[in-house]
Structure formats: C-alpha cells, structure tokens
Amino acid sequence: MGNLTTLLLQDVRFREALNACMNCGVCTAICPSAEFYNYDPRKICDIVQREEDVEIEKLLRSETIWYCGECMSCATRCPRGNTPGLVIIVLRKIAQQLGYFVDSEKGRQQLILKQVIGGCILKRGYCVHPDMVIPELHPEQGPIWKWYRDNIKDIAPKFGANYKGNGPGALRHIAEKNLKEIRAIFEATNAIDFHHIIDRFSDEKRGTTPKDIYLKNIYTANNNTHNR
Numbered sequence: 001m002g003n004l005t006t007l008l009l010q011d012v013r014f015r016e017a018l019n020a021c022m023n024c025g026v027c028t029a030i031c032p033s034a035e036f037y038n039y040d041p042r043k044i045c046d047i048v049q050r051e052e053d054v055e056i057e058k059l060l061r062s063e064t065i066w067y068c069g070e071c072m073s074c075a076t077r078c079p080r081g082n083t084p085g086l087v088i089i090v091l092r093k094i095a096q097q098l099g100y101f102v103d104s105e106k107g108r109q110q111l112i113l114k115q116v117i118g119g120c121i122l123k124r125g126y127c128v129h130p131d132m133v134i135p136e137l138h139p140e141q142g143p144i145w146k147w148y149r150d151n152i153k154d155i156a157p158k159f160g161a162n163y164k165g166n167g168p169g170a171l172r173h174i175a176e177k178n179l180k181e182i183r184a185i186f187e188a189t190n191a192i193d194f195h196h197i198i199d200r201f202s203d204e205k206r207g208t209t210p211k212d213i214y215l216k217n218i219y220t221a222n223n224n225t226h227n228r
C-alpha cells in the first residue's frame, strides 16, 4: 500500500465510501456529470482500490476529480453500497493538501471558488452574493447581470428580498457577531487552513504572472478536453 492510499484511508469518509468495487459501472450510468464530461466514476473507484500511488497521483493531478457535481446519485444505486462522490471529495482534499490541484485547469479553479464562495461566506455570511459576482468575470450570467447589479436596490424588493437591510429576508445584512461565529467555525474545522494552502500553491503556480492576469486565465481557460 502506497502513501497516497494511506492518506485516503486516514479520512473516515473514504473508509465509509468504498467497500469492494466490482466495476459494474452502475454509478457511471446514473451519473449526470458523466453525461457531459469525459468522466467515469467507476474508473475512479477502480484506480483507488488498486492502491497504486503512481496511478492515484495521476488522478489527483488530472481534470477528472473536478467534474463530479457531488449530487450523490451514485450512492443511491451502487449495489455494493459505495459512494463514489464521497471518494471524490476525499481525493479533492488530498489534491489540495499536496498542491496537485494546480496541475489541472479545473483544479486551478479552486482559487476562484475559495475567493468567491469561501471569501463571501467569511465576509458576508453568504455562499454567493451578487456584490461578489463581477460581470466582467462572469459572462455566463448573461447580458442583464450588469443591469441587475446596477439597479439591485430597486429590483430586490420586487422579489421580496431585503438587500443589505436589517431583519429577515434574502440578501439581508449579516451582523458582525454572526460573522464572527462563522469565522470561528472555519477556524475550528481547519477550513481556514485550506484557504491558506490553496493560496500558497496557487501563488507558487502563478510565479511572476500578475495576479489579475492569472485569475482571468483561470476564469477563461478551456483546453477543450472536458466534454464528451
């Protein structure tokens, strides 16, 4: 058994997620991500259960582990009671810990996710907040997104939101004492350490490239190998 298998087995989620996989492919048949991406959860389970470090390292450095949508449909169908989606969560964690995530286009997006989602939770108490979704960096939001942001104070009440207001409602202001509790959870669970790890390895990968250019490349890069 190699070092990477030892790392995998240290995580209780991995031990819970993978009994003996019989390679039946039912997980791949049900998987919505496999419908769109060059992606096969059956192969991932097969690789990790063979316990060969060289193959597992290739997997950790590849695009593959970032295609899973974590819907857990696979868990409902596996005849062996496996949960490939949970195996993949642990693979992602190790790819982050060891810095392998920067070797793939989808892996490098961890930096964006850390900033946009992780940073938003810490600063505002929301996973996603319109103030953080900058139109120039999110063309997928479509042409009205800028208009929406520019006019959000007028628009939000029309769908019952309480944009930056006190009291209940979507998009309400989150008080500093509540944000402190969120930060304490991030500290206690070591989530904040993961933020630092992602920053450190991303900085090493970026080298002398200016930060804004590196970020824009992450947003826009497409090697056209992802989809079927």
Ligand code: SF4
Residues within 6 Å of the ligand: 020, 021, 022, 023, 024, 025, 026, 027, 028, 041, 042, 045, 077, 078, 079, 080, 081, 082, 083, 084
């Ligand atoms: S459904 Fe279960 S047993 Fe079949 S390939 Fe997927 S993980 Fe393995």
Ligand code: SF4
Residues within 6 Å of the ligand: 027, 030, 031, 032, 033, 034, 041, 067, 068, 069, 070, 071, 072, 073, 074, 075, 084, 085, 086
């Ligand atoms: S959790 Fe991941 S591997 Fe499982 S069905 Fe959903 S997308 Fe596919």
